[in-house]
Amino acid sequence: MIKSYKISFSGQVQGVGFRPYVYNLALEFNLKGTVSNNEDGVLIFASGDSQNITTFYQKLIKFPPPISKIKNSSIIEIENVLFDYFKIIPSTKNGQLNLPLTPDFAICNNCKNDVENTENRRYNYPFTTCVNCGPRWAITQTFPFERNNTSIAKFPMCPKCEKEYNSPPDRRFHSQTNTCSACGIQLKLINNLGKTIVIEQSNLFKKIAILLSEGNIIAIKNTSGYLLCCNAEDPKVIQKLRDKKHRPHKPFAVLYPSLEVLQKEVILNENQLKSLTSAELPINIVSLENYNGKIALKEVAPGLNQLGIMLPYTGILKLLANELSFPIVATSGNIHGSPIINTNADALKKLENIADYFLQHNLKIEHPQDDSVVKFSTKFQQKVLFRRSRGYAPNYLETSINSEQKILAMGAHLKSTIAFYPNSNLYISQYLGNLDNFDVYKRFTEVTENFIQLFEQQPEIILVDKHPTYQSTQFGKELAKKTTSELIEIQHHKSHFTAVLGEHNLFDKKVLGVVFDGTGFGDDSNIWGGEFFSYQNNKIERIGQVDNFDWLLGDKMSKEPRLSLFSLASEEMNKILKQKFTSNELNNYSYLKSQNKLKTSSIGRLFDAVASLLNITDFNTYEGEAAILLENSILNYNLKTCKTYCQLNSLGFSAKEIIKNIYKDVEEGIDRTQIISNFLFTLATHILNFSKEKGFNKIALSGGVFQNTTLVDMLIELASKEIKLYFHKDLSPNDENSSFGQLMYYLNIHK
Amino acid sequence: MNIENIGFETINLGHGSGGELTRNLLDKIIFKTFSNPYLDQKHDGSIVKFEGEIAISTDSFVITPIFFKGGNIGELAVHGTVNDVAMCGAIPKYLSLAFIIEEGLKVSEFIEIVQSIKKAADESGVLIITGDTKVVERGKGDKIFVNTTGFGEMHPMANISVHNIKEGDKILVNGFIAQHGMAIMSEREGLEFESTIESDSTNLNFLVNDLLDTFGKKIKLFRDPTRGGLGTVLHEIANDINKGVYLKETAIPVEKQVAAACEMLGLDPMYVANEGVFLVVVDPKIENEVLELMRTHKKGKNTAVIGEFTNEHPKKVVMESLIGGKRIVSPLVGEQLPRIC
Ligand SMILES: [Fe+3]
């Protein structure tokens, strides 16, 4: 019997080839009707055999298009409508946007084949995309995701592309980003004086590969932002890049020509392999144990036994990779600390002293994004996101929120992100960076304003960190005034805790929160960073804390690990301090310490102190350097040989005691790797013991310290069966999760 | 100048009682030192004549220690108020002078302070025309507090107001910043730096006067960034007029030793107090002439153009750093709380 149904899907269903997929499936099942995008997702009207429609619906849910993510779906019977066709109808905008935006997708295998196939009309065309791949969020101007609402609108389809677009069996049927060299985007190679290098398009990437091999630095405009590239096997050019970028030690990511080449040099585990072939395709931080390649590791990743690996995720990178016989450094195109550059003019102006050549194109990047970074722990392959950006932003699909209010959360300061709940979806921006930098701040305010505009919703509630001088807090306050929103300040570490609770939907459980972090403004006006919280029945209580020690010299303490050691050192360590400080410094700092009132429980600083005590480093040139070098000083650990460096007390443990006992071991000449293992073992053991003593069987862990995957592995290994550990899932443990945490705090804790 | 012995080693409560001892202290030290026709009337107050508008500014000076490298509380009390009057675009003429002395202050120290007040007032061309002296019990003060109020005649060509400032107007500063604050700190906390840092406390009224004589209305603003430093003052101005301030880090004059001392203590020189420093805001058209005039003046040898006003980022002070990035100079809120993780 012929019946008619209205079917809807919400989730990540636009810009992912959903409508063409539905179209082809509808034909298969002999259905008539329409499919369209609307502000809630995808809407289907279908009439046909009711049994067929049911199977059609089931099949869509079970086997949706590869890069889509269905969140909700529904099917209802409606009065019979008779169609004599099945048609994709153009999107109409009836209301306000109420669906996830679509993130950027890495180039798919089919498109890779197209650009490599000399017979294919897209041979060598770097902007080859299809319904399954290509930029999305990067080029989104407004919704719904239709060509006209993106910066591709500037390039009208040529007849051939048009034909593909209208041909149901084609992979580019209704592909909004469909272009070819006849209708599409133009590339241009110029030198740093602005002079165009005249070269045939077919030789362009060959030329770039030669320039790279000759030791040049090249700024490449990718589809989500500029990258700075140079030969990763050439120590001289890497050092040149470091000098020019004012980035002495922070590791660079390396683009490998292909998975095959990569696997010859690095052993990948199962999760890494999956991640490096996914549509998100983030940078993977992999271990260099057994590394067997020729990368200039000392220059690429000084002092580290790990490396950030990237594979070509756009046509541009793919075509370049095909010409390369060596891996290249590929790092965000910016001056150290500034946001990733997305316009040709900006690149020329700001990178003219860094890059020798620029590969430009004329596709406008609306939402510049850095590359996302992920690491899997060595032993248990626990996923730890270091940076959530391209491929993930700006959606967060994992948590269901039910609130009538429009809520905007401004996040933290150093690794800023914003979160917005304007409709029934939650959006979390890409990583935006350190707000002390004015250009980052500007981008931060632009992204905020863009979110408000895009979703056509004014915030009613604005959430900010309690820290009075976070730029995000100050901007949030201004915005609250302007929009007459209610402003609510939320303590930094509580928002870290609620972020993990939110990621795992634990608000109906009793959970211990362990937040180990660098800094955050505490409820007692001290600097927190080693906190134990209890959560139950929508209440958070701080039930423990690492014993307070002195916070000295403002931000300088975070930059100089030796100052953390100074703060934590006991008298007997004067000998060591004398090697690390001048006598003027020692006298002045002793005096300031004696007068000091600002206290801290920061585990970040405890890591710094240990790194200084072990002579790993006394000065940080990038955030977290000491902690990263510390972790990288050991390749492995053996729990059987580990011991703890302090006792657990009723509130936590003493950082001073840890330092004192490490010092003893140093004096006794105990091996450095053993000391580091012991130190991590101490933290892991006490987290688990604390939980046991206070009667918890669920532990939620957040804060930058849990980027230490060795600590993560130890925790997993040490935890008994009854204990369940909750790490961050789709967010980073660092301050990137603050905006989401603030939202969760407001919805679940704030009264 | 010859100061008579008042017969005591320290100042006690009796010196503030209003009786014989007070008379003695005032006559032998104050009046003798500051003797001038107005003060010599020994009346309850002084009667002075002004033509046209006058500028008045008052300030109380409480500082530990009262003697420091490069000065003491006395000359600070003169320079501070003289400069505040000058910043209004006026020519300082008269000062009032009031002491609150804590019982036990050494008479010799008091005399030294009074003498440097006299010297500073003479050099600044102002007369002390009225005053007051009180003594409080031990523990109720901190050695000595000084209050001065300055009176000045408006310079006929002055038109100083933040509201005259337009986008593109240049900001000049007359010399090295952060010296005074670091000198005081090193003295007070017993901090040790590679070399001693001296306070730059000085009067600025003659340089201000010269600038007004030459450029008149084209000078839009004078401001002395004392407490809170250059950063705080620039924030105030930016907020008052809803404009941004764009600074070049490399242009800001900071003496090497001072910079090193700030670095050692994790302090930003932009927030350290100054005394002999002021900033001038001018139309970009006269930027070079102003710079030249100031550099030839004794109090402006190290003058520099440090930045300008902009509409790009209202209410924000942004500094282009050495390596080309731009840093937000955030307003100081209470103590320096760390923000780096
Ligand atoms: Fe944090």
Ligand SMILES: [Mg+2]
């Ligand atoms: Mg004043």
Ligand SMILES: [Zn+2]
């Ligand atoms: Zn594709």
Ligand SMILES: [Zn+2]
């Ligand atoms: Zn085409």
